[in-house]
Amino acid sequence: MKPRTFNRRDWMRTTVLTAGGIGMIPVSGLCETPRAPLQINPAGEALYSPFFREYLPKAPRPTALAAKLNANENPYGPSAKAREALGAAAANGNRYAWRELMGLIDSIAGLEGVAPENIITGPGSSDLLEKTAMVFFRDGGNVVSADPSYMSLIQVAKACGADWKPVPLKTDWSHDLDAMEAAIDEQTRLVYICNPNNPTGTLTPADALLKFCDRVADQVPVFVDEAYLGFLEPEARQSMVSLVAKGKNVIVARTFSKIHGMAGLRVGYAVALPETLERINAITRGGMGISGPSIAAAAASMSDEAFLAECRSLNSSVRKHVFETLQELGHQPVPSYTSFMIFPIEMEGREFLSRMTALDVGVRAFRFMDQNWCRVSMGTRAEMDLFLDAVRKTLV
DSSP states (O other): OOOOOOOTTHHHHOSOSSTTOGGGOOHHHHOSSOOOSOEEOTTSEEEEETTEEEEOOSSOOSSOOSEEOSSOOOTTOSOHHHHHHHHHHHTTTTSOOHHHHHHHHHHHHHHHTSOGGGEEEESSHHHHHHHHHHHHTTTOOEEEEEESOOOHHHHHHHHTTOEEEEEEOOTTSSOOHHHHHHHOOTTEEEEEEESSOTTTOOOOOHHHHHHHHHHHTTTSOEEEEOTTGGGSOGGGOOOSHHHHHTTOSEEEEEESSSTTOOTTTOOEEEEOOHHHHHHHHTTOOGGGGSOHHHHHHHHHHHTOHHHHHHHHHHHHHHHHHHHHHHHHTTOOOOOOSSSEEEEEESSOHHHHHHHHHHTTEEOEEEEETTEEEEEEEOOOHHHHHHHHHHHHHHOO
């Protein structure tokens, strides 16, 4: 049976999409030629491209770390208002929260300057990246993105049988937009851009990206992942959402996991054309994966600009401290616009992870551009001092 699509109000009137719970269909049920989503080599490395891989820890740590700096989590959140709303909504945890979700969607639409029909919600933005990949690459094709970049959408696309056309970042760490445009061919189903980029923490100038998306979206959809945009000061923050309002075939993802400090509460959204969202809604009910208390927390956090500004300021201050201290220690960190930064390390990645973990500090390690790198999330000042002390002891 082919699932029918629903608009946002239909979800308040309908309890099931089709028999069998279509929102939980696995990748292999949607894709014609599923592939293994991730290759791990004998050395315990995740292989993303011939030039980009991640070192994986040798074993899970049985106890909590003193400084958990490996997942780009906000150490200051959720805000007091969000926690209060979360607790108050728990009493209604026996009820579905469609009405509350519609209220959140209306608020997001007002904030972004689009219609509610341009919004889809999900349990974090990664869920929406992955659902988009399931839809766009169910019959193969290819995806164009930077290398290195965030791999969630790309890995699911590959699992569906798509090819990844990676385009190396430029020497100034920005996306090579000209090369990405040249890489598009008749099999390209989507261009993916993470800006600010993960794992590098770097930024592609908004004016250049806006022109790129405006032009390229007439040829192929462009997905812009803006998970870390909230860490930029308001005057430096330029979203690609304005292109959606103009009718361009652009998808923009945002999340409450980062600047809002709600990574464990799982709320995200995407802004796109209604016809694009209809394609995604054909396989998922989006907001069905978000709990009522999480919706209440997100709504409260949206209005807590004082908390968001404080997080932005604290993150910037700590990031400056870490950047300058790493330089004093002889390292060369890359200037970051996010809640994390990278710097090159002269040590094999798994060994580096093991030594840092033994000192009670969790980070990530990658290899790209013929160099090993540490990616460290910005924690509190005390956590970052633990990290810097561990670096002094490990990278001697």
